[in-house]
Amino acid sequence: VPPPPPPLTVTDLTVRFAGLVALDAVGFTVRPGTVHALIGPNGAGKSTCFNVLSGVCRPASGSVRLGEHELTRLAPHRIAGLGVARTFQNIVTTAGTVADNLMLGRHGLTKAGFASAALRLPHAVREQRTHLRRAREFAELTGLGALFDTPVGLLSYGDRKRVELARALCLEPRVLLLDEPVAGMNGAERDRMAEVVRTVRAELGLSVVLVEHDMGLVMRLADEVTVLDFGRRIAGGTPEQVRNDPAVLRAYLGT
Numbered sequence: 001v002p003p004p005p006p007p008l009t010v011t012d013l014t015v016r017f018a019g020l021v022a023l024d025a026v027g028f029t030v031r032p033g034t035v036h037a038l039i040g041p042n043g044a045g046k047s048t049c050f051n052v053l054s055g056v057c058r059p060a061s062g063s064v065r066l067g068e069h070e071l072t073r074l075a076p077h078r079i080a081g082l083g084v085a086r087t088f089q090n091i092v093t094t095a096g097t098v099a100d101n102l103m104l105g106r107h108g109l110t111k112a113g114f115a116s117a118a119l120r121l122p123h124a125v126r127e128q129r130t131h132l133r134r135a136r137e138f139a140e141l142t143g144l145g146a147l148f149d150t151p152v153g154l155l156s157y158g159d160r161k162r163v164e165l166a167r168a169l170c171l172e173p174r175v176l177l178l179d180e181p182v183a184g185m186n187g188a189e190r191d192r193m194a195e196v197v198r199t200v201r202a203e204l205g206l207s208v209v210l211v212e213h214d215m216g217l218v219m220r221l222a223d224e225v226t227v228l229d230f231g232r233r234i235a236g237g238t239p240e241q242v243r244n245d246p247a248v249l250r251a252y253l254g255t
Ligand code: ADP
Pocket: 017, 018, 020, 021, 022, 040, 041, 042, 043, 044, 045, 046, 047, 048, 049
């Protein structure tokens, strides 16, 4: 297992959209090597928070730090380069084989230029071989080893969602942001995904930030939970603590 990633610290994060406060001074810390779930009713600000973490959205104020590194306001590819990778809720690939998709995930790590790769210069060939080996390892880790050369278009929905996860892993991240990884899945596919997330965390020692509606999954997977409602952090703690918090029940039941 590689050394644990540095803590991811979110401080006083505020995001406004034309008068609407989508995030209001939100703070939480993702401790190294843990699964941290971000939950809350629709419109609570979860996706907005993910968008700030991955550099897609600029906050009005506040900061996101990964150890020493200030991530706030960096471009998405810089944030990815510092070891923060994300999956998207609704994007599911259909083109190419599993291997093709995972090799695309390695793209950001390629040092040899396009020309030397095309000319098959020795260092480019070596690098390509390493990419292929790592891609295969991540396929195995996510239960896609036997499907490595299969066109993604032929895979089930659950398998395709794991291709997305494997592709994010191909960036060799230290922090993995998962946006509703089991949305649209059946029970068996959910169990499979939960097991894969657990394996990935254990084998690679990375931190996982999880936005998820499926409470069962959150309770099973998360070490710590942050609860948002109308852009505010209303509760936080272990799944047990959060489940019994009156403010959380009020937010979900709307009473
Ligand atoms: P969640 O993911 O928890 O359902 P979001 O982060 O998507 O919540 O949204 C939080 C609030 O910000 C909502 O009221 C939503 O309508 C609003 N919002 C999100 N993105 C935008 C945007 N690009 N422009 C304007 N309002 C937005």
